[in-house]
Structures are given as structure tokens and as C-alpha cells.
Amino acid sequence: MNETFSTLVKELQAIVGERNATDDLAICTSYSRDQHWHFVPAKNPACIVRPGTKEEVRTVLMLANTHKIPVIPYSTGINVRGLTIPVHDGSILLDLSRMNRILEINPDMKTATVEPGVTFGMLQEQTRKYKLRPAFPDAPLTVSVLVNYYLRGIYQTSATDGHDHTISYEMILPNGETLKTGSRALSEMPYFRYGVGPDFAGMFCAHPGTCGVVTELTAKLYRLYDNRKEYFIGFDDVGTPTKFIYNLMNDELAASIRLVDNQSWLKGIFGTFDYPYEKLPKFVLCVLVEGVDGVFEAKDKLVRAYMKECGGQIQELPAEFASTFEHESLGGAEKSCMVFGIKGRGNYHCIGLYGPLTLAAKYYEVHEKTALEVGIPQDHVHFYIDPIYSFHGQLCYFELDIFYDGGDLKFGEKLRNYNEKQFHRLLELGIYGWFRPYAGIIEPTAERIGYLAEVWKKFLHVLDPNEIMNRGKLF
């Protein structure tokens, strides 16, 4: 480490305490890679800073801004897209995991206000006491709630939750100013998203890189119902179940609807590797119905009626599969990470995208085709559809998955070839958008969005003129 930087670390230590800032090479190395390392190679931050309060965050940001030092906010670092791996030399990694307080659970308002280090597990532990839960991604429940919502995650686990769970938040900008969105800007009541003017909460989030550091966020909570029922229906192809999915979504009947192939996510949904999955039909639709007395029975009746004419085969499976599906869907995903174990020493690659249900079969077709072209065997090719409430545009999340041995460097090369082709193909075929804008996927996309890309750049420049907020991931 050069001398200037050592002086800087001392200044940082003066802000956050000696124990909470370091430029030790080994400590920095521990932040150098994530699961996406076949695409975003290892790179060390120059130092790690672990603030404990908003004021410390502000002072660190202002210091970094003065010296034009890149800052990478990091809440739990499990983002699977290399988002916290530095682009530039000399970056400060701002590890926010010490800020892990649940500031409020408001059962009357059905909201929770959290700091960045609060994970889905931590939040669910508390909200369930009020028969409430957050909207869960199918990500390990060790990830940050605040970041997942700020990145505008995808919530496969419960279709009825819809897509956006952020109500308002507070963000500190590089110049030290605090931005509050929605009603939070006007009063002590952070419970309404659209306070004044445009939807600022939407504008500042879901960038590749960030605009500032979000220090607290108020999110929606959802009810937990006692009445629940699960169904598993097998299909031999992707096209046949789409009518059934449409009916379930159109009548708003099911809490969770997931079409998965029998060799991948199903293992996590059922919580075991130890079952002859190959004997099940190629695709399994997992459906969870819930609701208050009366409504539940009515929904369940309709689901069963649609099920009769859906063209699939109803599966009789061990009772514990249904209960794991329930826990994973409405209590936070844990076993879903079993997908990493599918190929022994596994890893998974996926292209996640939004598109209409009508294109489901085509997405699957192009997934298989490109994989085979680059030499990825058929048995590594997997697929996932998750319809999203509300169903305008027949909005679904699709995942084109490939499971592989994480240590196989040659396979990594194949995956990069796959991406190169597939990003373009999918854009040609037509998608609504990507799971998340990240390095690699965003460049071919930005080329297509015309003047919007220019405006986007200018917008970021206003907030972060010195380009310190994890820039380089996009512009």
C-alpha cells in the first residue's frame, strides 16, 4: 500500500474506529470474488471500512468524494453478479453489515424499516410474530433486505406480492447530502411511495453501481395466512402449462406459482437431493394457495377445477416436500441454495429476464439452442418460470439456468460464449428487461435504448459528479 493510502486509512480509522477500517491485504482479499467470478475476475478493494452509523457513512463518503476515491457499498455481498467487486484500483469497500438494526416493524401500516445489514432471516424472525412477512427473493435468506429491494429484486416465492416492495428510503450522496424519497421527505411517516413529484424511489434504484448509500428503507410487509394448500403438477413441455398459469394469475388464485424442471430448483423446493427426480415429468408446476377462511376455500376450489383441465399430471409426493415448499416460499429461501450442489461441486449460471408468458416456449428453445451450440450438454440446461402479480403484459420472470462444476475453468469459457450469443438473441427475440443491469449484460442493452442512455448518464452525473459510487459497472 502506498503512503498516501496509509494516511487515508488512518483518517478512515479516525472516523469509524481503529478496529473498523483496514487495508490489510488478507482482509481485503476476502472481499475479492463472488459467485460470478467466471465473469468478473477477482480484484481486491484497497481498504475495507465498516461504519456503524449514518454519520460515519456520511463522513466517509465526503472524504472519498474529496479525494475522488471509488466507494463500493456492500451490505451482505451475496449479489451473484460481481456487483461488489471493484472495477478500479484503490477502491474503498464500505461494509455496512454492522448497521443491522430493524428500526421499526409497524403491523398497523404493514411495513418494516431496516438498515442495510438486516437480512431476510433477521426480519422474518421478527415480522412473523405479527403474522406478517417480507416479500422473499429466491435468494439465501442471508442477503440484505434493503439491498435486494433497492436493486429491485425478483420475488419468485410469492406471486401475489407483485414486484415492488420499496415504499421509501433515505440515501446519503457523495457530497454528504441526505435524500429522502416519498412521504419520508415530508414527514415522519415514511409509509407512502409517491410523496412529491416523480417517483424518486424508482429513479434512484436499480442502477448498475449505485447513486449513493441507502442507510434505511421502509418496505411493505405481507400477511401470513394459516390456511395453505400445495399442488404439484407435472408436464412434459413448457408450452402446455401456460394456459393453467394464465388462469391462476388472471383469477389471482395462488400465492406461489413456479414452473421448474425436475433436475434443478425442484431439489431446493423439496429440500432433498435424495429422491428419484428423473422419474417425475420433465417440468413440475408448484402451486401454493392461501387465504383467510372462506376466501381460501373458494380459491382452492377454483384451482382444483382449473387443474382438472390443465393437461398435466397431478403428483402425489411426500408430505415433507409440501411443507418445505411452504417454508421456502413464505418463510425465506434457504434450501433453494441446494442448486449449488446439483453437480457435486456446483455453481450456477443464469440469465434472468422479464418477459411475457406467451414467449415462454421460445425462451426455452433459444436457451437450449445456444447452450448446445457452445458445447454445453443438454443435461446442464435448466429453466424456471415465475409469473408476477399484477399480470398486465402477462409479466413473468424467466431464468435460463446452467448448473456446472464451479471449479471447471473450461466450462467458464463456454459460459462466456453462451452469454455473448444469448444476450443478443434474447434482445432480438424480445424481452421486457433483465433481472438486473450488470457488467456484460448492460452494454449490448444500452446500445438499444437510444437517448435514454444519454439521459441516464447525465442523471448519474448530477448525483455523483466525481463518479465515486462504484462506477465503471455501466458508464
Add this chain to the structure above:
Amino acid sequence: MELEREEVLSAIHHCVKCKLCSIASFHPNEEWLPLCPSGEYYGYQAFYAPGKMEIFRAILEGEITEPSEGLLHSIYACTVCGACYEKCKQITSVELGAPDLFEAMRHEMASKGWILDVHTSIADKIEETKNAYGEKYEYNVNAETTDGDADVLYYIGCTARYRVPEIADAMLGIFDKLGLKYQVMGEEWCCGSVLFRTGQVEAARELVAHNIEEIKRSGAKTVVFTCPGCMKTFEKDYPDMGVELLHSTQFLTRQGNMNLKKEDLKAAYHDPCHLGRDLGIYEEPRAVLREVADIKEMKREREQAWCCGSGGGVKSAFDDFALWSATERLKEAKEAGAEALVSACPFCKRNLKEAAEKEELEVYDVVELVNRCLEG
């Protein structure tokens, strides 16, 4: 266990940084229960399993070439408790686990001389006195009650000889009260556990050779341990000697009805890492304890037990951290409604007992209670 470089790298690449290994299984009780003592205490990613693996990768790939303070701290302030591995295994079905990796990493580091002074000084003490505490006196066993021809040999271990002799006393008391024949080694040397756990594998070779020789000479068919650390070392790091290795609790469950007088005591059982996760012995200690007390299970138990904080050379190097970890465990025992925390390992007992000075909780080894409840 000697691991090849490629094998190690492949295992490291397998870690997807999901950090599920930092908490006990969330479902079905939906409680957030931390599992990794070092990560929980120190906070930086380097102190959790995924961070350590990254550091090991960087060492193997030549990115880390100096033993920085952070390197030594993060690698040696890990109790090598294996909780991360047990959790990861459930999720990803891995076969090559973190504890093996971390031991391989320590071996690699020690071979470069990247080691804590306090750990080399233990090696020096062992070299000089053949025990890990550098004690020059002998733990006294009443020669009259031992029998050089007995099939059973009790391997006492350094900690029970020099730091918590009440455990060795209790075990010997049990042999006597049950009228069982036993012998102890004429010259018992340290098993080498602390050297293996801190990467100083070469320094352990002489100890291994001596102990094997002594045991062979004794003619014993069964070696009984009150220390799971010693037993694990014999089991995993010693060549097969053709003798049966038994933990005290396994040995006691074989004794049939011992006429124990059950006490009116609510006891939480703490699974020692070496006994549980390393040797897979979970039931026997509970079976024995059930005979003498009412068991109150803690939330984190068996494969997902919270480590007492003293293993892997942590107690000698980072005592504040070791005691914090023990205090967490004591709090958990209290929450479970226990009046006593019972373990089956002298190392656990020592650390828990020290931490318990501030908490109102008794700490025992299971053999102490058995000895107390045996008709004399």
C-alpha cells in the same frame, strides 16, 4: 489429511459465498441463530468461511506473499469448529469440507513460517516437556489401582492432566467404583492435537511415534479418552494401531446399569466440536447424561452446536474471543432453562468454566456427574 493443490482450489472455487454457513438452519423455527463464532465476533468477511477460502486461494495463487497481521489474525482466530462445513454440506452436498481446508491452509502457512508466536511457543513447550502446557510435574495416578495387564488404557491428555484434573480424577474414580481394570501410559506424551490444528504437522511426528509405541507395548485393546480432541487426533492423524478408540461416554454406555443416582438437576448438553462434528458422537453423551440429570436441549445443538470458542489454538492466542464465545453458549444454556452446562471435553469445560465465573451456571464434564452419582 494431505490435500493436493488442485483439489484444494477446486473446493475453494465451489464456495458460492452464500454465507448460509454463518447461521443455523432457519426452518422450521424461523430463528436467526449465528453459527460461526469468529465471523460473528470480528465481522470482516475474512473471519467467515467464504472469506477464508478466498484468502487461501490468494495464498496458493501467489497473491499473498507476506504474513500480514490480518492474515494471521483471520486464519488463526478460527476455532476450526466445523460448524460452517456441516451447514454447507446440507445445502451444497460438498464432500471436501472447510475444516480440512482450513487445516490444510494452516499447514501451508506454517510451512512458510507464517505462524503465531504463541503457537510456536506451545510447540517449544511440547518439545521440552511433552505436554502442551509446559508443566514439569506429573499428574499423579494411584499406582495401586492401575493394572499393567488391563485391556483398557485411559489416555488422559494434557488438559485433563494439567488444567482440569477434576475430569481425570472423575474418570479414574469411575473405573475404581465400577471395579474395572485399567491402565494409564507409563509415559503419556501430548497427542499432538494442538500442533496438527495449528499447522505444525512436522513437530507432531515424534509425539505420534512415541504414543503408538507406548500403546503397542501396553498390550491394551481399547483406549478410552475423556478428551475428544485427543481422540480425534488418534482417529484421524495417527495410523491405525489395531486398537479400539472410545470416548468416555461410549465406554460408559457399554457398562450396562451402573446404578446411578439421578440428581435433581436441569442440565444443558454442549456438543464438543471434536466429539460431535468430527467424530459423529452425539447420542452416547446424552444417553449417559440422561441417567444423572434432566437434559434441556439448547437451540443450537448436535451438528449445529455453537462452539465453546477454545479450539484450533484460539484459547491460547485470542482469549477474549474464546471467552466471548463461551459466554454466548452459557447464555443459551440459561435460556434453555438449565442450571448447569455439561460438556464431554476438558477443553470445553475449561473455557466455559472460566467464562461462567460471571454467569450463574455450573459447568461440568459428564464424567464428573457420573462419578458423583455412582455409589462409592
